[in-house]
Amino acid sequence: MGCCQCQGIENMFDKKAAKRALKRYLKKGPSKTTGMLLKAIHKTEVKGLEFLDIGGGIGAIQYDLIKAGASSGTSIEASPAYIDLVKEEIHKNNLAELIDFKHGDFTAIASDVNSADIVTLDKVICCYDDMSELVRLSSKLSRKIYAIIYPRDVWWTKLALPFINFYPIIKGSPFRVFIHPAKKVEEIIFRNGLKRDYYATTLFWQVAIFTK
Template sequence: MLRGIVFCCAHDQAAAAVFSRLAFWYRQRYRWLGLERTQRQLVAGLAKVGYRDARLLEIGCGVGWLHQWLLRHGAAFAVGVDLSPRMLAEAEALARAYGLEGRVRYLAGDFLGLADRIEAADIVLFDKVICCYPDAAALLRQAIAKAERAVALIYPRRHRLNRLLHGALNRLLAWMGSDFHTYLHDPAAVERLFLEQGWEKRFEAKTVSWLSQVFVQVKASRTRRG
């Protein structure tokens, strides 16, 4: 497994610090409870476009549960990128436990800084990640450039309850002296970005707080339907 560390700014470092403190508990949560409802929704969406034998790229992979689940159920290989080295240490431990060491590679740092070192993938995954990134458009454009089949993402819905919750969380983080901040990006703007890049939405599901979507290239989608 290859690992490098690339942080672009204070926000990256602050995010890495926050999530490093949660790494052990994330691993234990998935070990005992498995996929979250939103992740099960995303897997259902990915089944519609097909992930068997797919090469995966998960940006903000955390402890690796989502892409490792897909590897155990038919995907071929995965690259995981995360700001937190401790998250990646937990992901590596999980990969060893499931016998996946030869089918996964991890990189620590900001995806935008690492993109030139990462090969294209069939499917790019974002599981509750763009809400942790100030420039979602730049992140998504680079992800689209790396995706050959689909981009699948989970991110917060934009409504009053989430505004209140994220506002409270950000005030708490500021009070704790952290530079980390969460963001509620406009789903309409996210979808418009994909449409402008020649992609279409193939799947969408919702919970009270979260939106799960899968986008595919229009040309590739029409070829498969034909």
């Protein structure tokens, strides 16, 4: 992928990071915030619904929704290492025909992506500089549920940001984490006809579900 941040994504979310994340998931299950998001999504019956998981990493949301009876899904992932590993796992579990994998920057390929009942971005908005395009294009594709996890824009997360970004800097990676203003994120989502139905926070993250 061409853009500077996308090259950064490829070298930050590499094979080693993907294997580490999969090992953790297989041992402990979804992270606390992913668990919160999934619980909130399951307030709606997902059986028979289609999903679109953007930046799904090792696929925690995809496994969960398929197991809960979602009819099919699309996974769009910027990191080739993550997508290869998820494909392997999905094949092992005989679920391959239910998920369509696309490698790329979602904003670059959004015009070729179909809408879905459930659209999820779990800790992806913070990896992307052009938040407006990412949120605008992805929320437009949601038919029922738009589910996101992104950092809170409060003083302590902003204070932590330079320390978080110190790691890619010393690694020589162009990757950066961004804390985008929640008000702006939500304004874009509301403009696409969604309303907020669920909201929860942890110290660092905000977990939100929007519905049509």
